Amino acid sequence: MSSATFLGMPPFPEAARSAVEDSRTRHNLHKATHTIRGKRDAVVGELGDDWQRLRAEGEAVKTHTLRHLDHYLEKLEESVRRAGGTVHWAADADEANAIVTRLVKQTGESEVVKVKSMATQEIELNNALEAAGITAYETDLAELIVQLGEDLPSHILVPAIHLGRAQIREIFLDKMAEWGVPAPEGLTDDPRALAEAARVHLRELFLRAKVAVSGANFAVADSGTLVVLESEGNGRMCLTLPETLISVVGIEKIVPTWSDLEVFMQLLPRSSTGERMNPYTSTWTGVTPGDGPQDFHLVLLDNGRTDVLADTVGRQALRCIRCSACLNICPVYERTGGHAYGSVYPGPIGAILTPQLKGMSSEADRALPYASSLCGACYDVCPVAIDIPEVLVHLREQVASTEAPLGEKALMAGAEAVFGSSTALDAAQRAAGVMRGAVPKHLPGLAGKWTDTRDIPDIPEESFRKWWNEREEGR
Amino acid sequence: MRIALFITCVNDTLFPDTGRAVVRLLERLGHEVVFPTGQTCCGQMHYNTGYRRPAARLAVRFVQTFEGADAVVVPSASCAAMIREHYPKLGRTGSRLSRRMADLGPRVYDLTEFLVDVLQVTDVGAYYPHKVVYHPTCHGLRFLGLGDRPYRLLRAVRGLELLELPGATECCGFGGTFAVKNGAVSAAMGFDKARHAVGTGAEVLCAVDNSCLMHIGGTLSRQRSGLRITHIAEILASTEKEYATT
Numbered sequence: 001m002s003s004a005t006f007l008g009m010p011p012f013p014e015a016a017r018s019a020v021e022d023s024r025t026r027h028n029l030h031k032a033t034h035t036i037r038g039k040r041d042a043v044v045g046e047l048g049d050d051w052q053r054l055r056a057e058g059e060a061v062k063t064h065t066l067r068h069l070d071h072y073l074e075k076l077e078e079s080v081r082r083a084g085g086t087v088h089w090a091a092d093a094d095e096a097n098a099i100v101t102r103l104v105k106q107t108g109e110s111e112v113v114k115v116k117s118m119a120t121q122e123i124e125l126n127n128a129l130e131a132a133g134i135t136a137y138e139t140d141l142a143e144l145i146v147q148l149g150e151d152l153p154s155h156i157l158v159p160a161i162h163l164g165r166a167q168i169r170e171i172f173l174d175k176m177a178e179w180g181v182p183a184p185e186g187l188t189d190d191p192r193a194l195a196e197a198a199r200v201h202l203r204e205l206f207l208r209a210k211v212a213v214s215g216a217n218f219a220v221a222d223s224g225t226l227v228v229l230e231s232e233g234n235g236r237m238c239l240t241l242p243e244t245l246i247s248v249v250g251i252e253k254i255v256p257t258w259s260d261l262e263v264f265m266q267l268l269p270r271s272s273t274g275e276r277m278n279p280y281t282s283t284w285t286g287v288t289p290g291d292g293p294q295d296f297h298l299v300l301l302d303n304g305r306t307d308v309l310a311d312t313v314g315r316q317a318l319r320c321i322r323c324s325a326c327l328n329i330c331p332v333y334e335r336t337g338g339h340a341y342g343s344v345y346p347g348p349i350g351a352i353l354t355p356q357l358k359g360m361s362s363e364a365d366r367a368l369p370y371a372s373s374l375c376g377a378c379y380d381v382c383p384v385a386i387d388i389p390e391v392l393v394h395l396r397e398q399v400a401s402t403e404a405p406l407g408e409k410a411l412m413a414g415a416e417a418v419f420g421s422s423t424a425l426d427a428a429q430r431a432a433g434v435m436r437g438a439v440p441k442h443l444p445g446l447a448g449k450w451t452d453t454r455d456i457p458d459i460p461e462e463s464f465r466k467w468w469n470e471r472e473e474g475r
Numbered sequence: 476m477r478i479a480l481f482i483t484c485v486n487d488t489l490f491p492d493t494g495r496a497v498v499r500l501l502e503r504l505g506h507e508v509v510f511p512t513g514q515t516c517c518g519q520m521h522y523n524t525g526y527r528r529p530a531a532r533l534a535v536r537f538v539q540t541f542e543g544a545d546a547v548v549v550p551s552a553s554c555a556a557m558i559r560e561h562y563p564k565l566g567r568t569g570s571r572l573s574r575r576m577a578d579l580g581p582r583v584y585d586l587t588e589f590l591v592d593v594l595q596v597t598d599v600g601a602y603y604p605h606k607v608v609y610h611p612t613c614h615g616l617r618f619l620g621l622g623d624r625p626y627r628l629l630r631a632v633r634g635l636e637l638l639e640l641p642g643a644t645e646c647c648g649f650g651g652t653f654a655v656k657n658g659a660v661s662a663a664m665g666f667d668k669a670r671h672a673v674g675t676g677a678e679v680l681c682a683v684d685n686s687c688l689m690h691i692g693g694t695l696s697r698q699r700s701g702l703r704i705t706h707i708a709e710i711l712a713s714t715e716k717e718y719a720t721t
């Protein structure tokens with residue numbers, strides 16, 4: 001089954017403009033993000049000052065690992081091999097897709113079940129497999145909904161967050177039969193009924209599948225253990241029942257030791273689902289004879305990550321543990337939804353990660369660093385303290401130094417001239433004071449984007465500076 | 476105390492009343508205010524839009540203008556945050572600018588910080604007989620960590636009824652050039668902020684940043700709402716005497 005693609009979507013400002021007008025999606029998103037914010041606040045709040053200590057520790061472990069990534073990658077490779085797994089290196093999406101396709105073909109199978117994974121979304125693995133005649137079934141409930149609906153993911157943790165239950169019911173009734181066990185007749189939009197329909201639909205796939213594809217939340221270098229945290233248990237099915245398991249993992253997912261996991265096992269569930277602990281945590285180390293998949297492959301994915309690592313400001317984005325807290329708190333994301341970002345990584349983290357991974361060659365990628373009011377709420381909640389506003393500004397600097405729009409350049413140069421001396425500023429203020437009566441309510445050009453929806457303030461007759469100088473003279 | 480006022484370019488040009496209020500307030504509290512006339516703009520717009528070099532030049536100008544001051548008071552949390560948080564990053568570590576910034580930075584205060592922390596007053600003797608809501612702007616809330624300082628100042632104002640603003644900690648959507656680069660999203664955020672403020676039944680919405688207020692106020696006036704905006708300084712500066720005369 002293929003997946004829709006973000007290719008060819010309009011840049012953020014345009015996509016966002018139509019998204020804010022979609023009142024149904026905005027309602028769904030408002031409800032969902034506010035619910036999860038509340039849950040997160042409660043479980044983070046109950047830790048008191050410990051939370052900031054945990055956060056600092058998470059940041060430190062990730063920063064250390066990234067600084068010595070070459071060392072830990074080799075260590076991981078060695079550990080996985082020792083435990084009976086095979087390690088493959090993929091420089092980019094094409095290489096990773098080719099490796100996975102070849103591995104599946106070698107099994108003689110034409111179907112795989114998938115554990116929810118951002119890395120495989122990033123490389124659009126499902127489409128590559130389909131092109132090779134292999135059907136990939138998403139088994140995470142929200143991913144399943146998106147895949148059946150031929151829709152696009154709009155959130156890292158809950159890819160179907162933009163859909164309400166009535167829409168999900170329609171998708172199930174319409175599409176399930178095409179790919180497996182149909183939805184029961186008379187299916188209602190009661191969440192329990194929907195979950196049960198998905199359970200029955202998926203159960204048949206789990207029992208049939210010989211090959212599974214996963215990602216991983218963490219890869220432990222010294223033991224070679226991979227870790228997946230989830231809520232539904234569907235991942236556990238994929239990770240234990242099939243004969244072959246292929247895990248595609250970004251090279252930044254490493255932690256040095258098993259005990260480092262302790263920090264992240266507290267940071268991640270509290271930040272992402274707002275739970276003290278997630279229901280299912282699966283860990284696997286190579287191959288265990290007689291237990292679980294007997295053929296295990298780890299595909300280590302670069303796909304732009306080493307370029308990000310070379311940027312001293314931008315590299316902090318690689319600390320990300322994909323918790324989604326920054327999406328849930330973001331006032332921009334809440335109003336535009338994830339699709340407007342044109343990438344599998346939406347929201348604040350998407351705005352700094354996507355342009356860095358892809359390089360800012362397209363207009364769409366160059367628009368992403370501006371998709372923020374720099375309010376700082378994302379930085380506040382990020383469990384690994386990624387200073388997202390700082391990276392956004394850093395990326396804006398890169399855009400401004402190359403491809404900035406002419407209107408913006410002129411505005412900035414004009415402002416610099418005015419602010420370059422207090423005499424120039426005084427002259428500009430006096431000119432504005434003279435013009436004050438003549439300013440229309442609706443302005444052309446860039447300023448029109450302001451006056452479309454907002455009034456401009458009345459320009460005062462005299463500036464503060466003028467008043468002050470007159471007062472001083474009068475003394 | 477001799478206090479240097481950094482008025483900010485937005486207040487200087489568009490909101491001189493705020494500047495006059497700061498002067499009135501600080502003088503009433505018995506302090507001397509000076510206005511170094513070489514000042515212009517902190518460079519925040521340039522910095523946030525990705526124009527680092529012009530921002531750095533404005534940072535140098537700021538440092539030159541204010542270096543000798545005992546205390547610099549800024550009636551804008553976002554400009555104070557720009558100066559304190561971002562200036563040190565504009566100069567290379569160990570460079571002259573970053574060393575001079577490190578020296579000056581801690582003496583730069585948002586007005587409410589200055590009143591509560593340095594002058595150690597919360598009751599500034601103000602009178603303002605209105606229902607008021609306070610919007611904690613992002614830079615005040617998250618970058619400077621103003622916390623309850625503005626609320627303490629407002630609660631001590633006679634005649635003032637402070638109402639609670641729902642969704643207070645959420646950004647109003649101004650964001651400098653964000654307001655035009657992503658105008659639709661910015662407007663949607665401003666609309667929600669305005670709706671929450673109007674819903675409280677307040678007569679006045681105040682904040683520590685006129686740029687955010689200009690955005691919310693522009694939305695309110697387009698909607699012909701009766702809710703007025705005002706900088707917190709203007710509330711703190713007003714007294715019974717002025718109410719009797721105006």
Ligand code: SF4
Nearest residue numbers: 320321323324326382
């Ligand atoms: S950037 Fe931080 S808050 Fe956002 S998804 Fe990554 S870890 Fe979570």
